[in-house]
Amino acid sequence: AQKITQTQPGMFVQEKEAVTLDCTYDTSDQSYGLFWYKQPSSGEMIFLIYQGSYDEQNATEGRYSLNFQKARKSANLVISASQLGDSAMYFCAMREFSGSARQLTFGSGTQLTVLP
Amino acid sequence: DVKVTQSSRYLVKRTGEKVFLECVQDMDHENMFWYRQDPGLGLRLIYFSYDVKMKEKGDIPEGYSVSREKKERFSLILESASTNQTSMYLCASKSLSGANVLTFGAGSRLTVL
Numbered sequence: 506a507q508k509i510t511q512t513q514p515g516m517f518v519q520e521k522e523a524v525t526l527d528c529t530y531d532t533s534d535q536s537y538g539l540f541w542y543k544q545p546s547s548g549e550m551i552f553l554i555y556q557g558s559y560d561e562q563n564a565t566e567g568r569y570s571l572n573f574q575k576a577r578k579s580a581n582l583v584i585s586a587s588q589l590g591d592s593a594m595y596f597c598a599m600r601e602f603s604g605s606a607r608q609l610t611f612g613s614g615t616q617l618t619v620l621p
Numbered sequence: 622d623v624k625v626t627q628s629s630r631y632l633v634k635r636t637g638e639k640v641f642l643e644c645v646q647d648m649d650h651e652n653m654f655w656y657r658q659d660p661g662l663g664l665r666l667i668y669f670s671y672d673v674k675m676k677e678k679g680d681i682p683e684g685y686s687v688s689r690e691k692k693e694r695f696s697l698i699l700e701s702a703s704t705n706q707t708s709m710y711l712c713a714s715k716s717l718s719g720a721n722v723l724t725f726g727a728g729s730r731l732t733v734l
């Protein structure tokens with residue numbers, strides 16, 4: 506079973522509008538972390554935001570916020586006031602802290618295009 | 622800032638050739654990772670190393686090996702490249718302490734003809 510599901514292969518948004526990128530996850534662990542990364546066309550993965558499973562508040566970093574709904578196992582990324590430079594591939598990822606898991610599991614990504 | 626440098630951005634190799642992908646990080650991170658990225662599949666872990674000379678298989682290790690002789694350097698080796706190994710390869714590193722954030726290199730795009 507997929508541990509991380511991103512159902513939107515591509516999204517378009519008008520400049521200055523907000524956009525939500527969906528991410529659902531599957532884990533039986535109580536302790537885990539959720540991450541969002543941005544990958545511009547240059548190829549380098551850039552860390553955006555992190556949410557721990559025990560964090561009660563939704564994480565925010567500037568124009569990025571993570572809409573964490575634990576019961577629904579969703580961790581959607583919200584980008585406010587989109588800019589042309591936000592056009593990129595976005596990946597949701599999860600790390601489970603139990604056992605010997607040491608790596609992130611990534612979703613298949615969402616290609617975001619910001620329109621002028 | 623932590624920097625992860627992958628020596629080759631683009632490589633073209635022939636089937637059967639031995640390929641080395643090099644990755645160097647400059648912040649004394651214990652953990653290093655090699656991922657493979659393919660459209661529609663996201664990133665899949667090939668191997669990771671939690672210390673010098675220590676390694677563990679990831680999800681798709683077949684056809685690959687790794688070497689970590691020094692803390693700062695983690696090499697991915699394709700003993701006999703095949704066309705199905707044409708892909709983008711991403712190296713990452715992470716400290717044992719502190720945040721769980723991976724720092725990635727810019728990627729190496731390998732084409733096997």
